[in-house]
Amino acid sequence: MAEARLDVLLVMAPENIVYTAGVLPPSLRTVRTRLACCVIPAEGSTELIVVALEKGAVEPECWLDAVTPYREFEQDAVSVAAASLRERGLSAASIGIEETYLPKAAFEVLQASLPDARFVAIDGLLADARCIKTQDEIDSIASIGRVAQTIGEECLGLVSAGDTERALGTLISERYAETGGRLTMLVVGSGARSAIPNAAPTDRILERGDTVRIDVIGTRDNYCSDVARTAVVGEPTMEQQALYGTLKEVHERILERLRPGALTSDLYSIYRDAMEDAGLPYYHFVGHGLGITLHEDPFINDGRPVMLAPNMVICIEPMTLIEGRQGMQIEDEVLITSDGCRLLTEAGDLLRIEA
Amino acid sequence: MAEARLDVLLVMAPENIVYTAGVLPPSLRTVRTRLACCVIPAEGSTELIVVALEKGAVEPECWLDAVTPYREFEQDAVSVAAASLRERGLSAASIGIEETYLPKAAFEVLQASLPDARFVAIDGLLADARCIKTQDEIDSIASIGRVAQTIGEECLGLVSAGDTERALGTLISERYAETGGRLTMLVVGSGARSAIPNAAPTDRILERGDTVRIDVIGTRDNYCSDVARTAVVGEPTMEQQALYGTLKEVHERILERLRPGALTSDLYSIYRDAMEDAGLPYYHFVGHGLGITLHEDPFINDGRPVMLAPNMVICIEPMTLIEGRQGMQIEDEVLITSDGCRLLTEAGDLLRIEA
Numbered sequence: 001m002a003e004a005r006l007d008v009l010l011v012m013a014p015e016n017i018v019y020t021a022g023v024l025p026p027s028l029r030t031v032r033t034r035l036a037c038c039v040i041p042a043e044g045s046t047e048l049i050v051v052a053l054e055k056g057a058v059e060p061e062c063w064l065d066a067v068t069p070y071r072e073f074e075q076d077a078v079s080v081a082a083a084s085l086r087e088r089g090l091s092a093a094s095i096g097i098e099e100t101y102l103p104k105a106a107f108e109v110l111q112a113s114l115p116d117a118r119f120v121a122i123d124g125l126l127a128d129a130r131c132i133k134t135q136d137e138i139d140s141i142a143s144i145g146r147v148a149q150t151i152g153e154e155c156l157g158l159v160s161a162g163d164t165e166r167a168l169g170t171l172i173s174e175r176y177a178e179t180g181g182r183l184t185m186l187v188v189g190s191g192a193r194s195a196i197p198n199a200a201p202t203d204r205i206l207e208r209g210d211t212v213r214i215d216v217i218g219t220r221d222n223y224c225s226d227v228a229r230t231a232v233v234g235e236p237t238m239e240q241q242a243l244y245g246t247l248k249e250v251h252e253r254i255l256e257r258l259r260p261g262a263l264t265s266d267l268y269s270i271y272r273d274a275m276e277d278a279g280l281p282y283y284h285f286v287g288h289g290l291g292i293t294l295h296e297d298p299f300i301n302d303g304r305p306v307m308l309a310p311n312m313v314i315c316i317e318p319m320t321l322i323e324g325r326q327g328m329q330i331e332d333e334v335l336i337t338s339d340g341c342r343l344l345t346e347a348g349d350l351l352r353i354e355a
Numbered sequence: 356m357a358e359a360r361l362d363v364l365l366v367m368a369p370e371n372i373v374y375t376a377g378v379l380p381p382s383l384r385t386v387r388t389r390l391a392c393c394v395i396p397a398e399g400s401t402e403l404i405v406v407a408l409e410k411g412a413v414e415p416e417c418w419l420d421a422v423t424p425y426r427e428f429e430q431d432a433v434s435v436a437a438a439s440l441r442e443r444g445l446s447a448a449s450i451g452i453e454e455t456y457l458p459k460a461a462f463e464v465l466q467a468s469l470p471d472a473r474f475v476a477i478d479g480l481l482a483d484a485r486c487i488k489t490q491d492e493i494d495s496i497a498s499i500g501r502v503a504q505t506i507g508e509e510c511l512g513l514v515s516a517g518d519t520e521r522a523l524g525t526l527i528s529e530r531y532a533e534t535g536g537r538l539t540m541l542v543v544g545s546g547a548r549s550a551i552p553n554a555a556p557t558d559r560i561l562e563r564g565d566t567v568r569i570d571v572i573g574t575r576d577n578y579c580s581d582v583a584r585t586a587v588v589g590e591p592t593m594e595q596q597a598l599y600g601t602l603k604e605v606h607e608r609i610l611e612r613l614r615p616g617a618l619t620s621d622l623y624s625i626y627r628d629a630m631e632d633a634g635l636p637y638y639h640f641v642g643h644g645l646g647i648t649l650h651e652d653p654f655i656n657d658g659r660p661v662m663l664a665p666n667m668v669i670c671i672e673p674m675t676l677i678e679g680r681q682g683m684q685i686e687d688e689v690l691i692t693s694d695g696c697r698l699l700t701e702a703g704d705l706l707r708i709e710a
Contacts, residue, residue: 013387026540026553029539030539030540030572030649031649031650032368032370032455032456032648052641056551056678057552057554057555058549073639073654097459099458099459099463100387100388100458100460100461101458102458103458103459104455104457104462105455105478106459107459121460123460134620164480170533170535173533173537174528174533177525177528178529179534180521180525182528182537184531185382185385196412197408197412198381199411199412238544239402282409284408284426284427285428293385293386294385295385295388299428323411
């Protein structure tokens with residue numbers, strides 16, 4: 001904050017509230033108007049401003065000094081935050097806000113309430129901080145990641161030709177829920193649908209020869225899992241074996257290169273070049289940070305190169321989606337260590353579904 | 356649109372995208388930066404602008420004339436929308452935007468791209484439209500509402516003293532997932548925790564004499580369920596019976612009054628007055644609209660009075676939360692018909708959990 005010359009941060013995006021206060025007000029997922037706000041001054045006490053009805057739900061877990069309630073329908077989080085800043089003598093302060101989250105109307109309320117303040121975007125600053133995980137964060141991610149891998153692989157072994165994508169999806173959902181997790185975007189695509197990114201399970205029936213791609217995306221205790229696996233119904237063709245082999249080789253080559261100092265752009269090149277050589281379609285990224293959110297910095301693409309650093313957790317997910325035919329993907333979660341990396345999940349060979 | 360003198364709407368909030376385009380781009384739940392935008396001109400073709408990787412996922416279900424992809428990391432939804440408006444000759448148009456959703460940064464991009472445009476907030480206009488449900492919407496809500504009621508009541512019958520809130524929560528989650536639904540905010544509070552609004556299930560063990568309050572909040576096929584039930588572990592005390600009886604009577608008195616023309620403020624008075632007479636704490640609303648979102652217009656509180664109209668779907672949820680002791684709630688979903696109402700779910704007596 002000193003470096004950015006900020007007097008106070010107003011943190012409102014759900015992932016940054018979790019990061020700052022250790023708790024997600026439940027309504028932030030379900031009732032869009034119930035905004036919450038962490039007030040984090042450079043000096044003085046911190047507070048989480050939250051809709052009054054959720055004070056009791058957040059208080060036991062909240063790390064901040066105080067939980068300040070606001071009355072729904074009568075008050076709003078931003079006005080209460082502005083009043084708090086005035087009371088603290090911060091009316092003309094440099095105030096950090098998340099410009100990619102704060103709704104236009106809420107910003108205008110803030111601006112009108114604090115006409116002498118200077119507003120500074122802190123979206124990047126928060127994203128950079130979240131990039132490097134603490135040990136507790138790593139433990140949470142590793143734990144739900146292993147769950148996602150185990151459940152995904154086991155459930156592929158429980159269905160067979162004649163079952164639907166939905167049946168497979170339901171199995172995964174049930175087991176994931178049993179562990180206390182909540183799926184946020186389960187991908188189950190079979191046959192030509194395996195080539196559709198983020199395809200939800202449908203009533204399509206699994207048939208002998210189908211490629212089946214699943215991606216177990218969900219959260220538990222505020223941290224995400226993102227593990228993708230590919231299977232074939234029955235005996236894979238030579239083409240399917242070769243396709244998977246190409247991805248697996250790219251996957252391994254990238255994993256070998258994961259260490260502090262490695263550049264995201266170089267890692268992406270390994271993937272892009274291999275796919276171009278093989279004449280296969282490739283995706284616009286081959287990895288991303290994972291944490292409270294599903295996709296966060298660093299992105300492994302051909303944009304701005306970022307240097308990997310210890311305690312980043314990233315997903316590596318070489319994928320090829322051949323439209324109208326089939327899509328394959330291998331996605332593992334990896335921790336960057338002081339001198340290399342540690343796999344939090346680990347993909348094996350092309351999986352089989354009984355024909 | 357003619358009435359509001361709007362040339363074009365840019366619809367970006369998830370619930371309004373579902374309402375306008377019939378489909379939710381999957382990432383809108385998981386990747387905050389992947390904004391989407393429906394372009395709805397008064398004249399000419401409509402389009403859904405969506406991150407390129409999800410074109411295939413939304414296209415089969417999208418109602419709009421076209422799905423326009425934008426490239427992640429290189430383009431953004433708002434710039435592509437602005438370009439589309441310029442091409443349509445709408446650079447200086449009156450453009451409807453959702454000011455309570457559109458992030459500050461995205462609005463600034465829009466404004467810079469279309470310096471001659473006039474921007475008008477359409478948040479209220481869209482909320483008003485969504486308030487009156489179509490038959491398809493009513494069918495979707497009724498169907499998942501019945502699921503929520505059945506699962507909630509059955510699962511209360513499957514646990515007993517000694518089980519945890521989490522065990523009950525997991526049972527409900529699994530069964531809800533089995534029907535193709537996804538819980539978004541399951542409430543399970545036992546003992547003193549039953550008085551905490553929006554309390555997620557914990558490892559607290561159910562004990563003889565506990566009040567247990569559950570609220571089955573989730574979605575299926577883009578529509579929400581919101582059904583709350585109260586149970587007691589073992590034989591209820593006289594106080595528990597009386598408390599439930601008071602709520603049940605309020606519930607029935609409100610249900611009797613539900614018809615077109617009834618005022619939300621009058622309905623709230625029934626609840627507030629009864630609770631004041633009984634010396635019980637009351638909530639700041641006793642009902643709300645239900646649809647693509649959990650809480651939508653009309654709100655049944657003592658704010659601006661709204662007249663009920665046919666084809667509104669509302670939740671009626673008398674509740675009393677006695678902090679540190681116990682909380683009870685009865686919540687049903689109701690359709691307003693041309694001359695009264697039809698219960699989509701129907702609560703009975705105080706439920707029992709085996710001691």
